[in-house]
Amino acid sequence: MRSVEWQENALSLIDQRELPWQLTRISLTTYEETAAAITNMAVRGAPAIGAAAAFGMVLAANQFDTTDITTLRQQLTDAGSHLKQSRPTAVNLMWAVDRMLKLVDDPAFDDADSLRKMLLVEAQHIADEDVVTNKTMGKHGAALIRDGDTILHHCNTGALATVDYGTALGVIRTAHEQGTQFHVLLDETRPRLQGARLSAWELMQLGASFDIIPDTAAGHYMSRGEITLVLFGADRIAANGDVANKIGSYQIAVLARENGIPCYSVAPTSTVDLSLATGAEIPIEERDPDEVRAPFGNPIVPDDYPARNPAFDVTPHRYLSGIITEKGIVLPPFDENLSRAILGKEPDA
């Protein structure tokens, strides 16, 4: 069962807000519902929201019943803009919508119904490719995991955060399936607790060995020599290898380097945004402070207490040992090696 899939002319998603308590799916029939599900984090994880937005474009094409191709193209361009605004940081969302819009603008499709059919084919491609990509990353990354390792993992990067299988948690899953014996410490990942709720739920299904820890304890276990590898995902990677990822990733990368522990970001190359020179240019989403004040509706402080809730941070590339992609493990210098991995050539001088 995929986290994001097309079922009976609708977009079917696992509602990630309900886990680990219940595994429920929601079915969306409009692109506006899709954008709302991305904003309210019913679906989350950079690759998952990319695929969801691609299917959102299919829903939009079905909502607009015009037979005029020019009108349909304009309507789909507007729907794409709406979807892109649902969350600002993860670039896979923009990447997937742009890939769908490339088809919309392709003069080869000159009637509306052909375009509608091709959009569904393309969204299915994006979803299928994501699974293949993740399994490939899993194989590349699993080579880094040895018997006896204890891996620190942040947020959720598993099957739930993707169409299926996962990025950083996919690497862990591959190593587990290969029979490597290791333990995982899962940062709970406040405020939305994706590590405690979602990654723990996934590792329970796999039967992998883990403990949930508060985010405050990650450095403690590193300083005691209890962590041998750090893995997390990415929501956007700049051309120089700076990685925007879930808030708290920067901290554990700094602590890993301070303690001599290898630290890798795991992400498909669709997460790399070569248009941005450095991570300083990546927009950081600031979410509702109620997510801090009242996690999942349980208030920890009164609602007039001031709070801030940045959803992502930027890890400068110098703290990363490498970036695990479907094209292999990209090592420093990232500015050269990311371009080479993606474009097959050196970056422009």
Next chain:
Amino acid sequence: MRSVEWQENALSLIDQRELPWQLTRISLTTYEETAAAITNMAVRGAPAIGAAAAFGMVLAANQFDTTDITTLRQQLTDAGSHLKQSRPTAVNLMWAVDRMLKLVDDPAFDDADSLRKMLLVEAQHIADEDVVTNKTMGKHGAALIRDGDTILHHCNTGALATVDYGTALGVIRTAHEQGTQFHVLLDETRPRLQGARLSAWELMQLGASFDIIPDTAAGHYMSRGEITLVLFGADRIAANGDVANKIGSYQIAVLARENGIPCYSVAPTSTVDLSLATGAEIPIEERDPDEVRAPFGNPIVPDDYPARNPAFDVTPHRYLSGIITEKGIVLPPFDENLSRAILGKEPDA
């Protein structure tokens, strides 16, 4: 109103588990109840539990109705052992009980009732001294705070964590009372959320400017240049200046140094344990994982999900700019300067 005080032959405490929702006091009449209140964190904060344990010794003296001084001394020694075991990391607890036991063993008091009276006087001394000490630390530390600063603070170190006024939060309070204009970012401090619940409540009372942030966001704000000073308390300080404090302190100290931000621990000299050469010898309490799984009774994951819950960590002295004590700001090299501040002489060679 003090957090810890003697009222009508009983120990009166603010029940810190009920804040910020309600300000309630509990009244304890036995040393066993006192030990339980320390273990279950109705009272917490190194100086507060020291004072509470001192009054616990007074309660013990009143519980044992013997007139035989030798019997009473033995009973009080046993009660002291019981109290010392209520929490393992903060040394102020041991320091306060040992100070009471010194009186118990003093041959100058040769009848039971005199000893009982002197124990109450001594516990009151400990409590009163704590307030004076905190205000003195506040003055020393406030000199470091300038208009426009943004201070990162971890856990709760305020009036609630002490008899009154606070240690690190006492420094912040002094600067606020002096009219310095600054902002405070309060780490929420999972798992027990002392920053969000208790420090925020205290700063609301003071009318100081603050925001609660998830522990995951501290490094983000440092990397953006938004934090100019880091302050936290201490539960035990080794002779070389290594500081055991609430879990998460080590992380922010490393991040502060990485970002060139001054970082100070604020603690009375009763927190220094010269018998321990380094922080590696400080016992770290591991608490019930239910505090991680179900904060204040609200489960975030099922109770069979494995979790770990270390209550403290150790910050190696090299990450600290100084230690703010009632005897002044102790600067590196801490091994020499802590001994000099406490003993008034150089450490033994």
